[in-house]
Amino acid sequence: MTTYIVRRLLLALFCLFMIxxxxxxxxxxxxxxxxxxxxxxxxxxxxxxxxxxxKLRKEFGLDKxxxxxxxxWVSGVIRFDFGDxxxxxxxxxxxxxxxFPVTVNLGLYAFVLxxxxxxxxxxLAAVRRAKLVDRIVTPLSYVGICVxxxxxxxxxxxxxxxxxxxxxxxxxxxxxxxxWLSIKQAIMPVICLTIGALAATARQMRSSMLEVxxxxxxxxxxxxxxxxxxxIMRHALKNSLIPVVTxxxxxxxxxxxxxxxxxxxxxxxxxxxxxxxxxxSQDYAIVQSCTLIFAVIVxxxxxxxxxxxGWLDPKVQYG
Amino acid sequence: MGESNTTSxxxxxxxxxxxxxxxxxxxxxxxxxVIFGLLILVMLGFTALFADWLAxxxxxxxxxxxxxxxxxxxHLLGTDSVGRDTLSRLIYGTRTALTVGFVSAGIAASIGITxxxxxxxFGGIINIVxxxxxxxxxxxxxxxxxxxxxxxxxxxxxxxILALGIVMAAGYIRVMCGMTLSIKENDYVLAxxxxxxxxxxxMTRHVLPNAFAPIIVVITLQLGFLILSEAxxxxxxxxxxPPGAAWGAMVNEGYRFLVRIPILSFAPxxxxxxxxxxxxxxxxxxxxxxxxxxxxxx
Numbered sequence: 001m002t003t004y005i006v007r008r009l010l011l012a013l014f015c016l017f018m019i020x021x022x023x024x025x026x027x028x029x030x031x032x033x034x035x036x037x038x039x040x041x042x043x044x045x046x047x048x049x050x051x052x053x054x055k056l057r058k059e060f061g062l063d064k065x066x067x068x069x070x071x072x073w074v075s076g077v078i079r080f081d082f083g084d085x086x087x088x089x090x091x092x093x094x095x096x097x098x099x100f101p102v103t104v105n106l107g108l109y110a111f112v113l114x115x116x117x118x119x120x121x122x123x124l125a126a127v128r129r130a131k132l133v134d135r136i137v138t139p140l141s142y143v144g145i146c147v148x149x150x151x152x153x154x155x156x157x158x159x160x161x162x163x164x165x166x167x168x169x170x171x172x173x174x175x176x177x178x179x180w181l182s183i184k185q186a187i188m189p190v191i192c193l194t195i196g197a198l199a200a201t202a203r204q205m206r207s208s209m210l211e212v213x214x215x216x217x218x219x220x221x222x223x224x225x226x227x228x229x230x231x232i233m234r235h236a237l238k239n240s241l242i243p244v245v246t247x248x249x250x251x252x253x254x255x256x257x258x259x260x261x262x263x264x265x266x267x268x269x270x271x272x273x274x275x276x277x278x279x280x281s282q283d284y285a286i287v288q289s290c291t292l293i294f295a296v297i298v299x300x301x302x303x304x305x306x307x308x309x310g311w312l313d314p315k316v317q318y319g
Numbered sequence: 320m321g322e323s324n325t326t327s328x329x330x331x332x333x334x335x336x337x338x339x340x341x342x343x344x345x346x347x348x349x350x351x352x353v354i355f356g357l358l359i360l361v362m363l364g365f366t367a368l369f370a371d372w373l374a375x376x377x378x379x380x381x382x383x384x385x386x387x388x389x390x391x392x393x394h395l396l397g398t399d400s401v402g403r404d405t406l407s408r409l410i411y412g413t414r415t416a417l418t419v420g421f422v423s424a425g426i427a428a429s430i431g432i433t434x435x436x437x438x439x440x441f442g443g444i445i446n447i448v449x450x451x452x453x454x455x456x457x458x459x460x461x462x463x464x465x466x467x468x469x470x471x472x473x474x475x476x477x478x479x480i481l482a483l484g485i486v487m488a489a490g491y492i493r494v495m496c497g498m499t500l501s502i503k504e505n506d507y508v509l510a511x512x513x514x515x516x517x518x519x520x521x522m523t524r525h526v527l528p529n530a531f532a533p534i535i536v537v538i539t540l541q542l543g544f545l546i547l548s549e550a551x552x553x554x555x556x557x558x559x560x561p562p563g564a565a566w567g568a569m570v571n572e573g574y575r576f577l578v579r580i581p582i583l584s585f586a587p588x589x590x591x592x593x594x595x596x597x598x599x600x601x602x603x604x605x606x607x608x609x610x611x612x613x614x615x616x617x
Binding site: 011014015018019022023026027029142145146147148149150152154155157158162250253254256257260261264265275276279280284287290291294295298299302 | 451452454455457458459460461462463464466467468469470471543547550551554555556557567570571573574577578581584585587588589591592595596599600
């Protein structure tokens with residue numbers, strides 16, 4: 001068990017290392033000199049001569065060998081120093097610190113809801129196969145993964161925001177400032193973030209549960225006279241959860257990816273929206289940092305999933 | 320079954336020959352919705368091919384006297400903010416969607432299949448390197464990595480295709496590696512080796528054809544997802560440059576005039592959903608018909 005966790009941790013570390021490499025060098029491949037882009041952003045700098053540019057280059061450490069630049073960047077990132085934004089004229093870390101909780105807030109709602117309801121819907125559809133519940137859940141789960149979330153968001157804004165006037169159409173409020181407003185504003189974006197992962201979870205849970213309840217030990221449990229509830233919850237659930245839990249990390253990544261789109265639709269000041277804005281303002285320090293954060297979250301989620309595996313499936317060979 | 324009058328001849332006779340093609344068709348059309356999916360795909364291909372004839376208006380021609388018109392007999396889906404016919408732009412959008420889908424699927428498949436076969440066939444250090452790199456690639460949320468790549472490469476449809484192709488390669492690598500691992504254990508591979516065949520020959524003549532079914536299934540299932548991703552990227556403003564027609568960008572443009580003329584945004588979104596749904600349905604049916612063992616893994 002311990003060796004497994006250690007090995008898994010090392011693997012995650014390797015993954016993190018590769019991610020920093022990819023993110024850093026992707027940005028270095030950018031067409032054009034970062035200094036020229038930087039100068040282009042600012043009025044007073046645009047009149048700079050060659051000498052001034054050399055000075056700036058030194059200031060940013062761009063005259064050093066690329067490996068030194070990489071190490072400087074990584075050691076900064078570890079201390080949460082992501083460099084300066086050329087568009088907002090402040091440290092990227094400060095901006096991220098403001099925006100990050102927003103994305104985490106909505107992402108957590110979506111992750112919890114999609115996992116919980118996906119599992120419940122999947123179980124119900126499997127247990128009541130070909131009955132009413134299944135006939136509703138299964139087609140919906142097929143449709144749910146096809147919906148373009150940006151379109152769903154706009155559709156909901158039109159219906160619930162503009163026509164029925166039930167919900168505020170855009171914006172974000174922290175639940176600590178105004179709880180009810182925050183919930184009301186979160187409903188539509190969270191539905192958008194949830195739907196894809198929810199549908200995928202429900203589908204997976206259904207097929208996995210169907211597989212499990214066909215097995216001999218479940219028939220044995222039936223013949224012992226247990227009630228259906230006990231059989232499903234105590235015998236079948238744990239085994240059928242295994243394939244579902246495996247992909248939870250992927251689903252979290254899916255939700256985070258969705259936040260890029262959903263935050264843009266609903267004008268929510270999270271890191272997804274920030275990333276899109278920064279691509280257009282060519283604020284590459286921010287694009288870099290946002291990508292890094294998304295990937296790091298997924299790596300940690302996968303790590304937790306892999307380690308928690310043992311609880312669900314003792315057959316897993318740690319070693 | 321279970322009847323008492325079975326004779327021993329029934330057991331010794333050869334099993335009835337199953338016509339593979341008939342079996343394929345029967346399983347493929349098991350769910351009626353597949354017909355609907357196929358119909359949509361045929362229509363989609365038809366629309367893309369004959370867009371020039373089908374479109375009632377020139378999709379790029381602006382008409383400032385007829386901006387933001389509601390649907391009417393002349394303009395079935397209304398017009399956009401510079402007076403272009405929405406239906407015509409929708410029709411031309413099929414070309415963008417299909418081009419991006421097929422070309423990026425082709426790129427993803429070529430990269431993924433090559434690396435996947437190598438990882439599975441050679442094993443050892445090559446396997447470890449390739450599979451660990453795949454893990455890293457999978458750690459990025461798809462759309463985020465595509466955004467990063469598109470930012471690095473610069474917008475434009477070609478770069479979006481390239482970015483999506485790279486991002487989606489991971490799926491093929493995983494599937495191909497798994498398939499290759501099991502195929503290479505077959506005796507015919509050993510026999511071929513004994514006769515002195517090169518690794519390249521075995522990989523291209525034996526491993527690849529035997530992995531044909533899952534490749535086709537992955538491609539079909541991914542096409543829907545690719546079209547969805549391209550739509551998301553073009554919604555965010557990355558991808559095809561104006562005045563080119565892309566469904567995602569059309570949804571975004573319509574969003575600004577949501578109050579006045581909602582159909583501008585609704586119609587292209589519905590088209591995206593329908594097409595993605597069709598690809599998924601056909602992909603699922605193909606999987607069941609070609610190789611039911613893939614259920615649950617793909």
